[in-house]
Amino acid sequence: MRPLEGVRVLEVAMYGFVPSAGAVLADWGADVVKVEHAVNGDPQRGLRQTGSFKVEGDPNPNIEHANRGKRSIGLDLSTPEGREVLLELARRADVFLTSFLPGHRRKFGIDVDDIREVNPKAVYARGSALGPRGVESERGGYDMTAFWARGATAASITPAGSEGLINPPAPAYGDTISGTNLAGGIAAALFRRERTGEPSVVDVSLLSSGLWAMGHGIALSLHLDRAWQAPPLGTHGSTANPLSGLYRTADDRHISFVMLQPAKFWADVCRHIDRPDLIDDPRFTTGELIAANTAQAVEILREVIASRTLPEWTERFATLAGPWAPVQDSLQVGADPQVRANDYLLKAGELELVANPVQFDVTAPDLAPAPEFAAQTEEILLELGLDWERIIELKTAGAVT
Structure with missing residues (x-):
């Protein structure tokens, strides 16, 4: 039995952020009913072009990623009949999940007080761009604006002197991270209600998630009064540790070393790269000497690692004691045996989708x-108890699809 079996979620949301929270809850076993505009549906359904990627026909990964496992109902919330159906659904829900801006929540009568009037025990969860307080709380936004740009990632990842800024690596990048945060908050609120009987209002914003993702760097910046800066492209990762950085292989791939105790792993690395002579090299016999001679060690390692392909190094490094990884793109991860062994990619109908991380x-x-x-x-x-005559009346009135 999945942990949220029996939990009912009513989702009034669109695009990627809040629907991705609903997708995680559905993965965990919740019955998620997605309310969509009675005529147009979720605007995300029309997204067919993302950068150089164009999707023809169905299924559409842009909608599948954040909406797998749900059920969809088309409602026109601007009609009294449509709102009546929505409130009846809310009456039976454990969680009301929305991405609507405050003004639209008030307009359609779906704000906290409206939902609590029909269901005092509902967990009310809302995702926003910039948070529920402050002068900009009524403003909308996307992951590019609130998470990536305003949350410090864009500036922190772009090397000084670059023309422009580095964009997010993939569509809905900040949306998906923020949605997972929101799903976790909802689960905690359900636990609290189970223990105390008290419901919660759960808030997660793209901005809060962007800051959380950059939390370590922001804490350092505020403590030292210095903005985080990305190193120039092509530089080694650390100025004091040759075993923490990137190395290019003969087939133009890269390997990432992150061995934070270089003295502990130096001899093992030397054996694995067939350079045992470096073990007793007087430049590298202690941690202090390795740090002092990092530049020389990096040049040696660059030359050696560039002499073999990534598959060759992968075979050799299978027994390497220190942490390392191949640098993979979004297609190569699909062939990663560790990804497959842990079912991090799963079939959902015709598509393979990334499973939520829990x-x-x-x-x-x-x-x-x-x-x-x-x-x-x-x-x-029909589950609400409406008969077919009433359903036809609602369809005729345009209240439901």
């Missing part, structure tokens, strides 16, 4: 595909 009892979640737009509208209405 596993319970060493078991991967069962992923189901995202619903087609409004595909479960009648099913959900």
Whole structure:
């Protein structure tokens, strides 16, 4: 049994951030009903071009990633009948999950007090761009603006002197991280309600998640009164540790070493690269000497590691004691045997999707595909006790899809 089996989530959200929280909750076993605009659906459904990636036909990974495992109902919240259906769904929900801005929550009558009026025990969870307080709390935003740019990642990852700024590495990058944060907050709120009977209002913003992701660097910056700066591209990772940085291989791939105690691992690395002579080299016999002669050690390691391909080094480094990893792109991770062994990529209908990062009892979640737009509208209405005559009336009025 999955940990959230029996939990009902009503999601009134669109795009990537808050729906990705719903996807995680669905992975954990919750019954997530996704409310979409009665005619247009979630605008994310229309996203077919992302950079150089163009998706033709269905399934669409842009919608599947953040909406797998849900059920979809099409509602027009601007009609009295549509809002009536929504409140009836809210009455039965454990969690009300929304990305709507404060003004729109008030307009459609779905703010905290509105939902609590019909369901005093509902956990009310909202995702925002910039947080629930402050002069900008009513403003919207996306992960590029609130998470990446304003949250310090863009400036911190872009080397000085670069033209422009480095963009996020993939679509919905900050959305997905923030959504997972929101799902965790919801789970904690459900635990609190189970223990105390008290519901919570859960808030996560793209800005708060961006700061959290940069938390270590921001703490250092504030303590030392100095902004975090990215090193120039192509530089070794550390000025005092040759075993913490990137090395290019013969096939133009890279290896990442992160051995924070170089004296502990130096001899083992030397043996694995067939340079045992470096073990007793007077420049590298202690941690202090390794730090002092990092530049020389880096040049030696660069030359040696550039002499073999990544597959050759992968075989050799299988027994290496210190932490290392191949640098992989978004396609290469699909062939990583460790990724496959842990079921971090799973089939959901026709697509392979990344599983959420949490596993319970060493078991991967069962992923189901995202619903087609409004595909479960009648099913959900029948569960509310509506008969077919009433459902047809709602459809005729345009309140439901």
